[in-house]
Each structure stands twice: as structure tokens, then as C-alpha cells.
Amino acid sequence: MKAPPPYPLHPVLLVDDEPHTLASFDIALRSHGINNTIRCQESREVAAILEHQPVEIILLDLMMPHVSGHDILKDVSQRFPDLPVIIVTGVNEVETAVHCMQQGAFDYVLKPVEIERLLPSIRRALEVRQLRRENSRLASSFFQKDPAHPEVFSKIITGNETMKALFRYCEAIAEGRQPVLITGETGVGKESIARAVHDLSGRPGEYVAVNVAGLDEQIFADTLFGHARGAFTGADRSRSGLVEKAAGGSLFLDEIGDLSEPSQVKLLRFLEEREYYPLGSDQVHRSDARVLVATHHDLEQQHKKGLFRTDLFYRLRTHRIQVPPLRERKDDLPALLDFFLAQAAAEFKKQIPRYPDTLIPLLAGYDFPGNVRELRALAFDAVSHQRGATLSTAFFLKELGTASPPESIHPSQTMGGPQKSWAAGLDTLPTLKEADQTLIAEALRRSSNNQRGAALLLGITPQALNQRLKRRP
Incomplete structure (x- = not known):
């Protein structure tokens, strides 16, 4: 050893x-x-x-x-x-x-x-x-625009300023031993952030990851802390747990919000004392593994409702990293799409396809509930169906409409019988000038203030949109 x-x-x-x-x-x-x-x-x-x-x-x-x-x-x-x-x-x-x-x-x-x-x-x-x-370190990084170690974050495709600030925070806390709580919706890349924190820490031990959702008390304890011979039926030999495997390194516990209360007690004791007992053993073991945890749940609300131990919540949130959803970093859509299309083309042994100018505004009008993971799946699916040199917008319209109708699709594009006009539901009709200004504002919002994308959504040229913007009060 x-x-x-x-x-x-x-x-x-x-x-x-x-x-x-x-x-x-x-x-x-x-x-x-x-x-x-x-x-x-x-x-x-x-x-x-x-x-x-x-x-x-x-x-x-x-x-x-x-x-x-x-x-x-x-x-x-x-x-x-x-x-x-x-x-x-x-x-x-x-x-x-x-x-x-x-x-x-x-x-x-x-x-x-x-x-x-x-x-x-x-x-x-x-x-x-x-x-x-x-x-x-946080104070010194306040005036820096980019992370000091961009190579550590090279697998996270982004140019978003919020993400860069998050990277700088990771660099500031990486060398510590306190737990790190990583929160965010499903598919935003929480484990990628955990791995980056470990790589930045310089810790010589391994990075060990485990999803703890659905583990009962005994399986959780056995997975993390191991067991002694004879601890339970079938335990014919002793086995080390993941805590020992992560010695000198980092232990990443995904979906920590789904952990049962008895398992929460065991985790809290380990965090406070750095000690644990393998199942069936009365010999104390110690570990210096740093614990990183992630969840898509709002732990603050869970602990207020009594669904998550308050003492464990405050122990875990010494450092908290909130990863933003894709809908809050839509400026990353072009880079992410290019990256995933290149990955998919390599896997399917195809040429990297082009895509029409209308595709990015179309994607920008969709909320992506599955976040980056959903965009990746969509890109791979598109390349697997692609036959020509250019991806079909119709494929994305169909897929996004099936998952959740994107905001950028006009009702006239939906399938089926005759549809009522969107104006039919209005009690009072706006003036043409008011409707014009409202549509332009909404198109700019959906395209993240990209005038070319907004023009495509409105069905006019960028030059025509520019003239209309100049006439706005």
C-alpha cells in the first residue's frame, strides 16, 4: 500500500x-x-x-x-x-x-x-x-478575463463570460480540501466541471466517480466504504470501497440530492471526521479523498422542506458552483454545434456537413431542456440521417417540434388541419406599427441580438431590418 x-x-x-x-x-x-x-x-x-x-x-x-x-x-x-x-x-x-x-x-x-x-x-x-x-486567488482573478489554465477546460466548449468566471472560481478553490457542491440542470456538464476541479487541484490520487441515486443504505456504504469478510451473505472476502480508491485524489458523488437519509448521515460523518468503517468491521479507516458532489435538485429548498439534512447541506456548500443552462449561454450554440458535428462525422466516417444560415437562429429559439447533452444527441442524430453535403433544416424542425415546439416556429408550419391565427386570441388588435416593433424586439431576443438571425426569423433581409431599427423611436 x-x-x-x-x-x-x-x-x-x-x-x-x-x-x-x-x-x-x-x-x-x-x-x-x-x-x-x-x-x-x-x-x-x-x-x-x-x-x-x-x-x-x-x-x-x-x-x-x-x-x-x-x-x-x-x-x-x-x-x-x-x-x-x-x-x-x-x-x-x-x-x-x-x-x-x-x-x-x-x-x-x-x-x-x-x-x-x-x-x-x-x-x-x-x-x-x-x-x-x-x-x-479570487481577488486576484477578479480582474482577469480568462482562466489561468485554459487547457484544463479545453473539453468544455464555451466562449461565454459566465462560464469563464466559473472557470476562474474553480481555479481559486481547486487546491482546498473542502467539499464542492456543483448544481445545475441535467445535461449542463456538471461532471466535466468536477473533473476540471480535480485536475486543477494537483492531487496525486485518482478521480473516482459514482452515481449515488437509488442506492439504499447498505449498497451506498458498501460502494463507498467497502466491507469486511463475512459482513453479509456472499461476502467471502473483504473489499475496499471507492473512498480508499480515491485516496489522495477526488471522489465525485453524482445526484447527491437523491441520497437516502441514513446514507446522508454516513456521508456527513465521513466529511466531518475523515473516518469511516467498512461494513462488518469495527476498525476505523481514514481517508484524505476530497469529496465533490453534484445534483440537479435545489438542495436549499430540499433542506428547508426537510428532505435533505440541514447539517449536511451546509457542510457540502462550502464551495458552490452553479452551472448555467444552455438557454442562458446561447452564444455558445455555433461553437458547440460545430464541435458535435465534427465528432459525429468522425464516428460515422462522413465529411463534416455544412448547415444553412437559418439553423442557428432556429436553435436559439429553442429552450433545450436537456441542455448540452440534448444538443449533442441532436447533432449526432442529424449527421446519421444526413445524405447530402448540407444538413436539412426540416430535420431539426421535426425533431425540435417533437420534443417541445420551439418558439421560433410559426404556427403556420405545424402539421395538421387549418390553424387559427395567433391574432384570433387577441381582444384588441395592435396597430401595425406596434406589431412591427413587438415582432422585431422578439426576434432580436430569440437570436440573442444577432441582427442577421433576427432578420431570418422575420423573413426579411438584414438591410431591411437595419432600416426598421433606425426608424424606431
Whole structure:
């Protein structure tokens, strides 16, 4: 079994003049997954260590020869104000504790130390350090237009500004250990975002994905945490779960909104303690796998209605990424269509087909409830039926009309008997001028303000539309 990667990225500095205290702290931390530490028994060496070695947090004794903990705390607060210092001391005096907190100490813990008291303080300090880094990266990315690592997002076809901002947010949070909640409608590409977060993180372990929808409590626990031999009928050998497979990497849980409540409890414990028990085992296992989750449900509404645990909801939403639906990024339609047509042509061993100028405005008038996944299926279906060099608009009219009548299709194009005019339902007829202005405004909306596309929808030339726009009040 390979050794776990160092955690945290920079070491925890343990400062105490008693060697057995240093050893006990070190062993306790390592047993809980914090395996990157530096022991310092000589207080005069602290300044040199901090000068040459980035440190994540400091565990500091107060009463030491040569340089006291008070002096070290004061120096650290001045030179490294973002570095959390946890005082671990036998001095049980309120005045001393208050003075240390005023000097900038993150926490004050009394000896003899119980690991159950110290460990939550260390974890909070590590989280604060990570959040400060992420805030700093977010602030620096605020003035950037494009992501710093566009190659990571190369499989997500977009030029949309909202998507670019989302990419920059992914870059800011990627190196952390906190869970990431990815929300959005079906087909928007939530798993692609999860994979990008993992790739950006630099974590050496694997990216492991599993859809948890419909898994009952036992199957969920077995899938994630594995089982011991004899745990249930047929368990003739022990088996590792996906959490162990994702050690040092990322575990992606899709459709988290469909998870049963007993399974939610197990997931919450794992997120809070980083510990789990395989089925049928009383031996605790630990994991540093980062958890990424996705859902098409509105978890905020679910937890308000009592359908999703509130504590788990707030634990998961430390970082939230909302992926916009395709109808909110229709400027990506041409690039996405070109990409999927090229993919389909390669699969069917055909030449990449051309398509008429009217196709993009037609697609822009459709809401795409299945989002990018639906557009891909539509493109592949079109290429499989295509016989000439140019795709037929009639095919798309038929398919979109079958799925859900697109807004851009005039009622006169529907099949069947005589249709009533759309004007028949109006109580009061608009003037020709009012109708003209309303139709132009609607055509521009459906074509995302593309005048050429709007002209095609209205059945006039772009030049004629331009003249009408100039005459508008």
C-alpha cells in the first residue's frame, strides 16, 4: 500500500521544550491524517524555521527557556499575521489566555491535552488558512478575463463570460480540501466541471466517480466504504470501497440530492471526521479523498422542506458552483454545434456537413431542456440521417417540434388541419406599427441580438431590418 501524500501541503510546526510532548503530539496528529509536521524543541530555532520554511499552523507552548512562547507569538503576529498559532500550555490563567488571544492566538488549549479537544481546533485553523488562500486567488482573478489554465477546460466548449468566471472560481478553490457542491440542470456538464476541479487541484490520487441515486443504505456504504469478510451473505472476502480508491485524489458523488437519509448521515460523518468503517468491521479507516458532489435538485429548498439534512447541506456548500443552462449561454450554440458535428462525422466516417444560415437562429429559439447533452444527441442524430453535403433544416424542425415546439416556429408550419391565427386570441388588435416593433424586439431576443438571425426569423433581409431599427423611436 502506497504511503499517503503529505497533509497539509506545508507542515504543522510543533514547538515545545519537552521531547515526549512533541512525540505524543506528532503521533496523535499522524493517526488522524495530519502527517506533515516539524518538531522543534529549541525555541531559539523557530525564527529560522519560519524564515526558510512555509508553515501551515503552529502549536506553541508558552513556558520555555531562552525564548518564551509569548515572545514567539508576538513575533509571529507581526511578521506572519495570517499564520494561525494555537497555544498549548499548562498555564491555566484567564488573564494569560485573554492576553494571548489579544496578541493574535487562534486558540488556547490547556495541558494535559485531549486529542478530541485539540484536533477540531487544528482542523478549523487549516480551513481558515485554505479559505484565506482561496479568497486571495479570487481577488486576484477578479480582474482577469480568462482562466489561468485554459487547457484544463479545453473539453468544455464555451466562449461565454459566465462560464469563464466559473472557470476562474474553480481555479481559486481547486487546491482546498473542502467539499464542492456543483448544481445545475441535467445535461449542463456538471461532471466535466468536477473533473476540471480535480485536475486543477494537483492531487496525486485518482478521480473516482459514482452515481449515488437509488442506492439504499447498505449498497451506498458498501460502494463507498467497502466491507469486511463475512459482513453479509456472499461476502467471502473483504473489499475496499471507492473512498480508499480515491485516496489522495477526488471522489465525485453524482445526484447527491437523491441520497437516502441514513446514507446522508454516513456521508456527513465521513466529511466531518475523515473516518469511516467498512461494513462488518469495527476498525476505523481514514481517508484524505476530497469529496465533490453534484445534483440537479435545489438542495436549499430540499433542506428547508426537510428532505435533505440541514447539517449536511451546509457542510457540502462550502464551495458552490452553479452551472448555467444552455438557454442562458446561447452564444455558445455555433461553437458547440460545430464541435458535435465534427465528432459525429468522425464516428460515422462522413465529411463534416455544412448547415444553412437559418439553423442557428432556429436553435436559439429553442429552450433545450436537456441542455448540452440534448444538443449533442441532436447533432449526432442529424449527421446519421444526413445524405447530402448540407444538413436539412426540416430535420431539426421535426425533431425540435417533437420534443417541445420551439418558439421560433410559426404556427403556420405545424402539421395538421387549418390553424387559427395567433391574432384570433387577441381582444384588441395592435396597430401595425406596434406589431412591427413587438415582432422585431422578439426576434432580436430569440437570436440573442444577432441582427442577421433576427432578420431570418422575420423573413426579411438584414438591410431591411437595419432600416426598421433606425426608424424606431
